[in-house]
Amino acid sequence: MSEPTLNGQVALVTGSTQGIGAGIAKEFAAHGARVVIHGLQESAGAEVAAAVRNAGSEALTILGDVRDEGFCRSLVRQTLNRFGRLDILVNNAASTERSNIEDDSLELWDRVLAINLRAPFILCQEAARNMKERRKGCIINIGSVNAYVGARNLLAYSTSKGGLMTFTRNLAFHLTQHRIRVNQINPGWVLTEGERHVQSVVEGKGEEWLTKAVQSRPFGRLLYPEDIAHAALFLAATELITGAVLDYDQVPVGAPRDV
Ligand SMILES: NC(=O)c1ccc[n+]([C@@H]2O[C@H](COP(=O)([O-])OP(=O)(O)OC[C@H]3O[C@@H](n4cnc5c(N)ncnc54)[C@H](O)[C@@H]3O)[C@@H](O)[C@H]2O)c1
Structure with a gap:
């Protein structure tokens, strides 16, 4: 098997100033992609950008809050202005705010859903326009094994990730006619x-x-960010997988999760 390659492709990875997103950005760069780094942490983002450049690739860092629709749309537009194309969109930014039915305020519920579900919708809508024109594109949504049931204190978070999974499958079904693939990775505990x-x-x-x-x-x-990054690279570099949900965990889904 030859090494997967993303040579010359452009990837936008939300929430890549740290954590799993940073791991994906570095892995993509190591395999030839130019990367747009996004998130809220300025100095951590600069470190990720430096790592991308050290890998011999190009980086563009854009900071901003994905709760803002205008910002989400401009994130894609700035990517296109700089690189002229967008091949891979990774919706990774998320809020993991804790909540349950007793103490979940409407503000918290709206905040979590806005970051974890509404923003991926806006970003996919904006990205798909360019991908459709080029009849080529790959979208990877980062969910969670909590998408299925979730823990007691993760009501809003789990709901958002379950919604994201249905969104992934629905969008994959619709966009395959344009040769745009949409897949999801559900990480376990990273x-x-x-x-x-x-x-x-x-x-x-x-x-x-x-x-x-x-x-x-x-x-x-x-798990480490690098584990999830390997899976993201596989999904990005492969050609004919769409609508897939990869549960990436050392405990099978459905097994008791208490530690
Ligand atoms: N770490 C885990 O155990 C785990 C498990 C399952 C799923 N996940 C998922 O993996 C993804 C990354 O998780 P992580 O642990 O690396 O998170 P993290 O908290 O380390 O990083 C989150 C990233 O998202 C960005 N972000 C958060 N809110 C934002 C907002 N409103 N606007 C713009 N950017 C925002 C942050 O700036 C940061 O770059 C998330 O989707 C998360 O739900 C993580």
Whole structure:
């Protein structure tokens, strides 16, 4: 099997200033893609851009909030202005805010859905215009294994990821006539900056809890951004897969998830 290649292609990866998105941006660059890095963290984004350039590729960094429709549309337009094409869109930016039916305010619900589901819709709509003209395109949505049922404190998040999965399959069905492929990766538990912050600070569990939880995993470690990046590269470089949902986890979907 030859190495997958993205030579000359242009990829826009939302939420790639850190975490899984940063891993995908670097993996794509290492395989020849020019990458638009997006997110909220300026200095972390600069580090990702430097890594992309060190890999011999081009990077464009655009910071901004995907809750803003105008910003989402301009993100795609700025990509096209700079590179003249958009081959791969990865909808990765997300809010993992905790909530349940008792304490979920409408503001929180709207915020999570706006970032995790509304923004991918706007970005896909904008990106598909260019992809349709060129009869070529690849969209990868980053979901979660929480898309199926989710945990008690992840009501809005799980709902948004379940919606994203249906969105992926529906869009794949419609866009295949234009040779645009749409797939989804549902990661399990990945050790990222955001995840470390949520577990240690927001949920107050601390580093010791995290260390024990990691040791209790079947393979003795959590997933890393690089694991998900490999899967994203496969989906981007392959030609004839669409509408697929890849559950990327060391615990089968449906098995008890308590750590
Ligand atoms: N880490 C995990 O365990 C895990 C598990 C399953 C799924 N996921 C999914 O993987 C993706 C990345 O997760 P991560 O752990 O790397 O997250 P992270 O918190 O480390 O990074 C999130 C990225 O999204 C960006 N972002 C968040 N809100 C934004 C907004 N309103 N506007 C613009 N950008 C915004 C941030 O700037 C950052 O670049 C998400 O879709 C998440 O739901 C993560």
